[in-house]
Amino acid sequence: MSVTPRYPIEIARRLRPPAPAKVAGRVVTTDAARVLLRDVTGELWVEVAAGATPPTPGVWLVAEGTFDGSALIDATCRFANVPRVPFPRPGGEWLWFQGGRLERLKKRATMVRALREHFDRCAFLEVETPAMVPSPGLDLHLDAFPIAGAEPARWLITSPEYQMKRILAGGAPRIYQICRAFRRGEVGERHEPEFTMLEWYRAFAGPDEVMRDTEHAAAHAAQAVLGGSTVIPARTAPVDLAPPWDRITVAEAFARYANIDVEALLASGPPEEAEETFFRVLALQVEPQLGRFRPVFVTDWPASMASLAQLDPRNPKVAQRFEAYVDGVELCNGFGELIDPVEQRTRLERDQAARAAKSLPVYPIDEGFLGALEEGLPPCAGNALGVDRLVMLTLGAASIEDVVAIPSRRL
Amino acid sequence: MADTTDIKKGFKMLLDGAPYSVVESQFVKPGKGQAFVRTRLKNMISGNVIERTFKSGEKIDKAECEEREMQYLYPEGDDYVFMDTQTYDQMRISGEFLGDNAYYLLDNTNVDVMLFEGRPIGITPPTFVNLEVIETEPGFKGDTSGNTTKSAKLSTGLMVQVPLFVEQGETLKIDTRTGEYVERVKG
Numbered sequence: 001m002s003v004t005p006r007y008p009i010e011i012a013r014r015l016r017p018p019a020p021a022k023v024a025g026r027v028v029t030t031d032a033a034r035v036l037l038r039d040v041t042g043e044l045w046v047e048v049a050a051g052a053t054p055p056t057p058g059v060w061l062v063a064e065g066t067f068d069g070s071a072l073i074d075a076t077c078r079f080a081n082v083p084r085v086p087f088p089r090p091g092g093e094w095l096w097f098q099g100g101r102l103e104r105l106k107k108r109a110t111m112v113r114a115l116r117e118h119f120d121r122c123a124f125l126e127v128e129t130p131a132m133v134p135s136p137g138l139d140l141h142l143d144a145f146p147i148a149g150a151e152p153a154r155w156l157i158t159s160p161e162y163q164m165k166r167i168l169a170g171g172a173p174r175i176y177q178i179c180r181a182f183r184r185g186e187v188g189e190r191h192e193p194e195f196t197m198l199e200w201y202r203a204f205a206g207p208d209e210v211m212r213d214t215e216h217a218a219a220h221a222a223q224a225v226l227g228g229s230t231v232i233p234a235r236t237a238p239v240d241l242a243p244p245w246d247r248i249t250v251a252e253a254f255a256r257y258a259n260i261d262v263e264a265l266l267a268s269g270p271p272e273e274a275e276e277t278f279f280r281v282l283a284l285q286v287e288p289q290l291g292r293f294r295p296v297f298v299t300d301w302p303a304s305m306a307s308l309a310q311l312d313p314r315n316p317k318v319a320q321r322f323e324a325y326v327d328g329v330e331l332c333n334g335f336g337e338l339i340d341p342v343e344q345r346t347r348l349e350r351d352q353a354a355r356a357a358k359s360l361p362v363y364p365i366d367e368g369f370l371g372a373l374e375e376g377l378p379p380c381a382g383n384a385l386g387v388d389r390l391v392m393l394t395l396g397a398a399s400i401e402d403v404v405a406i407p408s409r410r411l
Numbered sequence: 412m413a414d415t416t417d418i419k420k421g422f423k424m425l426l427d428g429a430p431y432s433v434v435e436s437q438f439v440k441p442g443k444g445q446a447f448v449r450t451r452l453k454n455m456i457s458g459n460v461i462e463r464t465f466k467s468g469e470k471i472d473k474a475e476c477e478e479r480e481m482q483y484l485y486p487e488g489d490d491y492v493f494m495d496t497q498t499y500d501q502m503r504i505s506g507e508f509l510g511d512n513a514y515y516l517l518d519n520t521n522v523d524v525m526l527f528e529g530r531p532i533g534i535t536p537p538t539f540v541n542l543e544v545i546e547t548e549p550g551f552k553g554d555t556s557g558n559t560t561k562s563a564k565l566s567t568g569l570m571v572q573v574p575l576f577v578e579q580g581e582t583l584k585i586d587t588r589t590g591e592y593v594e595r596v597k598g
Contacts, residue, residue: 139443185416185467186446188438276466279445284464287441305443333443 006064010041017069024062024080027055037061045071052077058087104403107225108391112178114224115198115387118217124174124200129163131156131180135366138351139307143184144363155363156182159384160199161308162369165337168201168380169372176200178387189399190329193408196387203378207320207336210381211297214324214332215243222394233396234327240294245324249300258285266302290325297322307347309335326393334383341373413473415448415465423455423474426463430455430474430527440467455525456532477526483516491516493524504531514569515540515587536587541596542566543582547573
């Protein structure tokens with residue numbers, strides 16, 4: 001008995017029909033003796049040879065037959081696996097991933113590759129640092145997940161900042177990392193309790209250079225999935241990511257979009273209440289208007305809101321902190337980094353006191369980090385960018401849940 | 412006591428003594444700043460929708476609302492009398508809380524009654540009800556396109572727009588969420 005050689009369908013599609021072919025995939029629907037198969041190349045109708053048992057939807061099928069230019073005909077079929085429940089299962093994985101999600105995940109992967117490509121090309125070293133750390137950071141408004149059973153105590157990182165700065169002290173002048181960061185209590189359209197962060201540091205550079213890195217990296221990633229275009233659909237209206245992006249100070253933004261003098265606001269009443277008002281105005285009035293049509297960097301944040309940033313030497317009321325906004329969505333947060341160990345310890349102790357005063361968990365001071373500062377960091381600037389948000393805006397997705405494989409709510 | 416982490420669509424809270432149901436909520440948090448939960452809330456008694464922003468972690472009062480299945484028995488003046496299908500207790504509900512839902516009450520229909528602190532504040536009728544046409548212009552047999560419509564009065568007094576082919580005496584399936592005609596029911 002002779003065996004006909006069968007071409008994999010992706011090759012058979014390129015041959016002059018008819019061609020003996022083999023295809024493997026999942027049966028999506030059936031129509032009399034024909035079944036629609038979804039495989040790596042897309043969808044294909046398979047006509048089952050007379051006398052054979054026709055497969056039902058959901059079956060993972062290996063079919064061999066003749067590709068006639070549009071369908072696989074006269075096919076013999078082998079059932080590789082059969083679902084144990086009716087297909088497609090309501091709320092099941094097939095329906096979850098097939099509704100465009102796999103396509104978005106492919107584009108996400110392409111964007112992440114493009115981000116790596118950009119930083120590799122600019123001579124940054126890709127690093128990986130621990131996810132479990134002795135201190136997750138002391139920001140007043142960031143809560144961390146403690147790790148049960150860890151001895152000594154460990155938390156999941158809210159950002160890899162402390163550990164990456166240790167690598168800077170160790171002599172690597174340009175480093176980047178793409179990792180997961182974990183923040184407790186943050187879930188919503190733009191928040192996932194675990195999310196993907198791109199963080200990088202550049203020695204002998206200030207905020208301006210790192211803002212330029214941001215513009216170029218984001219534009220390059222968008223181009224990778226938009227056929228070379230830098231115009232992304234965003235949320236309410238398209239935004240052009242082409243560098244350079246606009247710059248506006250916090251004071252200008254508050255004046256322009258909320259008609260509020262931010263210095264007067266922060267000087268009014270007890271600091272805690274004034275800061276709450278600041279964030280309320282920022283979140284509800286200012287942010288939604290930032291970065292429409294073109295991204296904008298918001299610079300010169302109040303000194304009290306940037307514990308790890310250097311103060312502006314020309315105006316010590318503000319810190320060298322910046323954030324980029326795209327169509328009302330905060331994309332990243334960067335600093336001209338504070339490298340003075342004495343000042344840093346004072347600020348961390350102040351942050352601990354502030355957390356204690358609010359009855360929030362008080363995390364330890366990371367002595368490994370402070371040790372690195374004492375040993376000496378090169379002057380540097382860094383940035384942390386939300387990769388999920390960049391993907392979401394680039395693909396015009398409504399929610400961060402649309403651009404991750406399995407959001408926390410689906411676990 | 413609940414807090415802002417409990418807020419999601421359908422969550423019922425007490426604000427200034429009135430029960431509100433969450434229509435929409437959004438978690439907002441500016442970079443490293445205080446988080447807020449922005450909400451649109453529907454007053455479950457008046458139906459008014461308001462916007463309210465809570466500080467993340469803020470304590471909120473849960474509204475003690477309870478939904479019970481009851482059977483509609485008969486009208487009495489401006490009130491409607493229902494019977495709890497589990498306890499067989501009878502309850503009178505004022506027509507003002509029913510609004511348009513009164514049009515969907517057929518004898519012995521089971522509805523969900525929303526109780527706030529033991530008092531009825533509204534009902535949810537079945538999603539679809541079948542009602543008879545008691546008044547409409549004569550139909551045009553030939554027109555089945557359904558592109559043009561006419562008014563029809565149904566047995567409970569509800570007025571709906573129906574396709575021209577609908578005849579008096581026919582029974583129609585009505586979507587109680589929209590108050591719109593769905594299809595004719597045979598038999």
